[in-house]
Amino acid sequence: xxxxxxxxxxxxxxxxxxxxxxxxxxxxxxxxxxxxxxxxxxxxxxxxx
Numbered sequence: 001x002x003x004x005x006x007x008x009x010x011x012x013x014x015x016x017x018x019x020x021x022x023x024x025x026x027x028x029x030x031x032x033x034x035x036x037x038x039x040x041x042x043x044x045x046x047x048x049x
Contacts, residue, residue: 016043
């Protein structure tokens with residue numbers, strides 16, 4: 001796969017977020033740029049009170 005567009009993300013800790021899927025939307029277009037999407041798994045650390 002070769003995508004022109006990107007999904008950017010940043011985290012302080014590498015294990016806080018994981019990209020589980022990244023792809024583009026396959027619809028006819030005159031442009032070589034296509035919409036892209038990403039699905040992330042986000043770890044949260046919730047403390048009980």
